[in-house]
Amino acid sequence: LPSILINGCEATGISVLDRGFQYGDGLFETLRIRSGQPRHWSRHLARLQLGCERLHIARPDVTLLRAEADRLCAGIDDGVLKLTVTRGEGGRGYAVRGKPTPSRVLAVFAAPEFPAAHASEGVRLRVCDTRLGCNPALAGIKHLNRLEQVLARAEWQDETIAEGLMLDSENRIIEGTMSNIFCVRDGALYTPVLSRCGVRGVTRDRVMELAGQMGLTAHEQDMGLADLAQAEEMFITNTLISLWPVRQLEDRHYAVGPVATRLRQALEAADA
């Protein structure tokens, strides 16, 4: 079975003239594969669509993308599908000349192996020095300009730290390097506003919806480190980890609470 399809063909190399390589001029999605199927396809495609609209890239045909995804995922019981769409090939220079054909790259990776205790006992987080710059034009979408995340993730090697929390240039908490963050205060759920920077995760959206179904009040709100210090619970989410409670942020300890546990169970039940 091929593990990479570039514009529908088994290949490993993309033109260095592709604007994805030249400028990070594109978008990506990371999907979980279960039982030969990419999970939450519609949600990932909706975010991809939003990103394409924001960057004025013509999104490749959905039926074609799905056929290529199915071809790659067939027979894979558990794995990861990375789907990348770029503006396509262009000459040198930022200006888009003519109507380039967007490139699509689908690649399958092994499922990540996480310690089971991350989900049950929670994880340790640190606060990163690397900040997120604010740019509403790029906020929310999963574009290919990821140097801030790369630099933030390079700040620590300690394997007992599972994730780093990133603040924006004005000291607001935004997200983890690879996850969204939630906290619980007075029984209500809070997660940062992502209108200036940050990636709006598919699992973040699912958690907000599940919270509503459970009768939990859920707020998007600007927050700082002081707000987290007063949280009763904290947890992080993404497509691959689902939900991990936070048991420690820097020197502060948190309990694995009932809200995180219920939401994780709800996520898993929906995925079963």
Added chain:
Amino acid sequence: LPSILINGCEATGISVLDRGFQYGDGLFETLRIRSGQPRHWSRHLARLQLGCERLHIARPDVTLLRAEADRLCAGIDDGVLKLTVTRGEGGRGYAVRGKPTPSRVLAVFAAPEFPAAHASEGVRLRVCDTRLGCNPALAGIKHLNRLEQVLARAEWQDETIAEGLMLDSENRIIEGTMSNIFCVRDGALYTPVLSRCGVRGVTRDRVMELAGQMGLTAHEQDMGLADLAQAEEMFITNTLISLWPVRQLEDRHYAVGPVATRLRQALEAADA
């Protein structure tokens, strides 16, 4: 003659697992080729070195880069050399595992054709809506995360507008989409501070040095659109255009003044 060398080999495709493609995790330089030689090599390599240090990428051996550049530039009377260095191949995920070997991509392009009047009579500029986010960790260097420039350059199609001026999220003027900006007030030269965002151009540095040699006072200073409205002269610089006076910014007109003219002549004399 080959027009692209990837890690020393004639090729056109880079692995989609290269972190340059995955995350824009790398840097580039755009050099002018004249008489078979890349111009201002040391200055471009110094900026590349700074970028590599900032991103913790091991810069490829300079002798090797120069040999590859010479191989590509041989016999080219006038052209453009684009030199890209990325962190190299990595698996999925922001964390850098092990010690990836940086990738080097050298590509030759035709010399751009600009109207001669751009240099003599000046150009029209617009002010872009797309802003530059502030992140000191990425400021000054020429990294591959260029979506802000791509979006800004996509704002206009009018070919009589040569460049768009970009402001940061706090209304400071920073640069053009592909150039640095200078203005003259009371006989002194001013150019924006690039400590929060923006690219520190090789020609910008040269202009600052030439200004000093001419006895002109040159300042790096935060400035806004109101400051430009009071300027006696304005001009933009980059490696390929050298220096173009600005004759119009939105509705405001400027004269092609003596400072821009002298500095352009000095740049050309040094390049002759």
